[in-house]
Amino acid sequence: xxxxxxxxxxxxxxxxxxxxxxxxxxxxxxxxxxxxxxxxxxxxxxxxxxxxxxxxxxxxxxxxxxxxxxxxxxxxxxxxxxxxxxxxxxxxxxxxxxxxxxxxxxxxxxxxxxxxxxxxxxxxxxxxxxxxxxxxxxxxxxxxxxxxxxxxxxxxxxxxxxxxxxxxxxxxxxxxxxxxxxxxxxxxxxxxxxxxxxxxxxxxxxxxxxxxxxxxxxxxxxxxxxxxxxxxxxxxxxxxxxxxxxxxxxxxxxxxxxxxxxxxxxxxxxxxxxxxxxxxxxxxxxxxxxxxxxxxxxxxxxxxxxxxxxxxxxxxxxxxxxxxxxxxxxxxxxxxxxxxxxxxxxxxxxxxxxxxxxxxxxxxxxxxxxxxxxxxxxxxxxxxxxxxxxx
Amino acid sequence: xxxxxxxxxxxxxxxxxxxxxxxxxxxxxxxxxxxxxxxxxxxxxxxxxxxxxxxxxxxxxxxxxxxxxxxxxxxxxxxxxxxxxxxxxxxxxxxxx
Numbered sequence: 001x002x003x004x005x006x007x008x009x010x011x012x013x014x015x016x017x018x019x020x021x022x023x024x025x026x027x028x029x030x031x032x033x034x035x036x037x038x039x040x041x042x043x044x045x046x047x048x049x050x051x052x053x054x055x056x057x058x059x060x061x062x063x064x065x066x067x068x069x070x071x072x073x074x075x076x077x078x079x080x081x082x083x084x085x086x087x088x089x090x091x092x093x094x095x096x097x098x099x100x101x102x103x104x105x106x107x108x109x110x111x112x113x114x115x116x117x118x119x120x121x122x123x124x125x126x127x128x129x130x131x132x133x134x135x136x137x138x139x140x141x142x143x144x145x146x147x148x149x150x151x152x153x154x155x156x157x158x159x160x161x162x163x164x165x166x167x168x169x170x171x172x173x174x175x176x177x178x179x180x181x182x183x184x185x186x187x188x189x190x191x192x193x194x195x196x197x198x199x200x201x202x203x204x205x206x207x208x209x210x211x212x213x214x215x216x217x218x219x220x221x222x223x224x225x226x227x228x229x230x231x232x233x234x235x236x237x238x239x240x241x242x243x244x245x246x247x248x249x250x251x252x253x254x255x256x257x258x259x260x261x262x263x264x265x266x267x268x269x270x271x272x273x274x275x276x277x278x279x280x281x282x283x284x285x286x287x288x289x290x291x292x293x294x295x296x297x298x299x300x301x302x303x304x305x306x307x308x309x310x311x312x313x314x315x316x317x318x319x320x321x322x323x324x325x326x327x328x329x330x331x332x333x334x335x336x337x338x339x340x341x342x343x344x345x346x347x348x349x350x351x352x353x354x355x356x357x358x359x360x361x362x363x364x365x366x367x368x369x370x371x372x373x374x375x376x377x378x379x380x381x382x383x384x385x386x387x388x389x390x391x
Numbered sequence: 392x393x394x395x396x397x398x399x400x401x402x403x404x405x406x407x408x409x410x411x412x413x414x415x416x417x418x419x420x421x422x423x424x425x426x427x428x429x430x431x432x433x434x435x436x437x438x439x440x441x442x443x444x445x446x447x448x449x450x451x452x453x454x455x456x457x458x459x460x461x462x463x464x465x466x467x468x469x470x471x472x473x474x475x476x477x478x479x480x481x482x483x484x485x486x487x488x
Contacts, residue, residue: 099407160406198409207410212396219401220408226401 002246003181009140009172010035012179013079013105016147018049019187022103023074026054026065030084031117032169033107037079059084063091063104070100070162071208073199075151078102081169082109082123089127095162096131097224098208101154101194102162103147104132107169108269108320110356118357119169121269121320124297125330131224133163133231134298136269140177142295143167145248148182148191153238155194159231166297168270170357182246190245229299252301253308254293257283261290263314263369264346268294268331271318271353271360278365289369294331302338310339312346316372318365319352328352328384347381353388364388421448425468427483429461435480442472442481 007015013036017025025044027037044053052069056062059080066076080088085106095102110116111123124134133154137143143165150163167173198206212220235252243249256276258264267275272293282289292308292315294301309315319329327333332350339345349372354360368387375383405411429442436458443451443459450465451472461472473481 097407098409197406198411205413207413208407210408210410212408216396216399216404219399219404222401223404223408227406 004178006176006178008176009143011039012140012144014039016144017077018043020147020151022051022077024052024069024076026062027078028056028059028062030081032173033079033081059088063088066102067095070102071200073196075194076102079105081107082111085123092127092130099160103150105165107173108166109169116356119171120355124166125321133161136166136297138270138272140179144179149238149242152191156234159234171270232299252296253304255308256291258290258292262288264290264292264312266292266315266317275365278362300334305338314376315346315348316369317350320354322352347376350384351387421467422464427468428486429472429481430484432480435478437478441475445471445475
């Protein structure tokens with residue numbers, strides 16, 4: 001029987017990396033990611049894990065080392081936040097272009113300026129198009145589970161992509177939650193040793209990261225795009241296999257009291273749990289509301305999102321980042337793009353809420369639904385605003 | 392020998408665009424890049440080999456008569472050989488079509 005233990009989510013994430021038999025860890029400390037790598041450093045130093053831990057001088061180097069080690073066939077892990085991710089951004093595109101199944105946990109934090117250490121999704125949105133599989137998890141158990149899910153998925157010969165687990169900084173990383181730890185034998189069965197398709201080895205010389213002229217670059221991008229979109233069946237298959245092992249089944253898009261709802265909240269990340277409390281309160285008042293939570297950000301689950309939302313009259317999409325000077329928040333952009341081709345589609349009202357760690361309480365979701373329903377009723381069917389700003 | 396880049400379709404590319412054939416850069420015609428080509432005046436050549444030593448692309452090879460001759464398949468026309476030649480035996484001339 002799996003053990004249920006109260007532990008900080010960052011510690012649980014580090015324990016998962018240990019249980020996943022990672023060979024190489026390379027990271028640079030940055031709040032709020034710090035506890036994960038600190039704990040991993042201890043685990044390795046204590047001899048509890050047979051891995052190399054590289055203390056590097058920057059996040060750019062952290063990702064560069066992961067690319068190099070993964071290219072030799074070593075299962076590799078890194079972890080960062082905000083400015084660290086920004087410094088690493090260049091190398092994230094290289095990891096995916098080379099199709100190296102590295103795992104990175106991003107403890108999401110606001111990008112400066114002004115300087116802030118608190119949570120939102122501006123760091124993740126900066127590298128939205130970097131070509132990695134990207135999840136946004138809702139709680140600590142999902143972080144722990146997705147370490148195994150990500151390696152099994154990424155290393156699959158039909159996938160071969162690096163994976164990002166986005167977890168909200170502080171809100172998840174520094175909170176103590178009950179985590180159901182999985183027995184090592186089960187994990188070893190679920191996650192076999194990494195068998196790279198191509199690897200750097202002196203016995204069989206190959207070139208990785210070669211130059212591509214305009215005559216071939218477009219072909220390489222199409223191959224990458226088709227492969228990432230085409231990984232969807234494997235994503236579902238791996239979640240199903242994990243569910244069969246643990247009883248915890250995950251979906252790209254999850255719904256809560258949404259089937260018959262007139263107005264749907266759409267969230268991504270840990271605020272989904274708070275939003276569900278707001279849904280319960282509104283349902284008690286007899287309101288026709290429900291919740292749609294996006295877990296898989298890339299490849300974007302267009303079909304699942306349509307299935308979950310097209311019956312509704314209004315969507316209230318909550319973003320945790322601003323696309324400054326753009327169409328609103330990036331999640332709303334994607335949702336709009338997903339349903340644009342439909343004849344009958346809901347109106348979309350977009351709020352950017354909880355940026356840089358400002359609390360979003362159940363009452364805030366109720367206020368946002370109130371406002372959106374009135375605005376849409378009065379004809380403003382495509383509204384966008386930053387919620388709760390003092391005028 | 393691998394085929395030219397312009398003939399690959401996206402479906403044929405190896406995962407991650409790795410190059411599986413070692414040393415296939417030798418089939419790449421960098422000579423296409425040049426606008427000037429080096430011409431050797433054999434009467435001035437003292438066989439010192441500085442052109443061979445300085446050539447950044449190792450395009451120079453020793454021929455049967457003991458002259459170092461640039462292989463125009465690889466020569467990018469940078470002109471370093473001409474610059475370094477102590478007897479000015481190498482002239483860079485505009486390459487015609």
